[in-house]
Amino acid sequence: MNIAAKKIELVDWLLHINDESKLKKIIALKSVLDNDVVAHTISGYPIDKQEYIAMVKQADERISSGKFTTIEDLEKEIENW
Numbered sequence: 001m002n003i004a005a006k007k008i009e010l011v012d013w014l015l016h017i018n019d020e021s022k023l024k025k026i027i028a029l030k031s032v033l034d035n036d037v038v039a040h041t042i043s044g045y046p047i048d049k050q051e052y053i054a055m056v057k058q059a060d061e062r063i064s065s066g067k068f069t070t071i072e073d074l075e076k077e078i079e080n081w
Contacts, residue, residue, distance in 0.1 A: 001009075017023055028046045031037045037046040047055070062068050 014026070017026075024045075028044075031046045031048065036048045038049050038052050039047050041047060
């Protein structure tokens with residue numbers, strides 16, 4: 001099977017996927033193969049450079065405004081639980 005036939009087979013397979021979770025996995029794989037991925041979220045979703053920068057900026061803003069939880073805060077919560 002030549003590359004053109006493989007592409008047609010793949011496109012046909014993609015067109016018939018109805019499971020959104022499978023499509024998300026395929027898109028994630030595409031990002032990895034395209035080398036656009038610079039990190040992954042806790043849930044494993046790949047993120048590109050722009051998304052990563054935005055997440056870091058949001059974290060910096062939360063820290064600057066005092067909206068964060070320290071390890072000590074979490075330990076106190078566990079003790080009081």
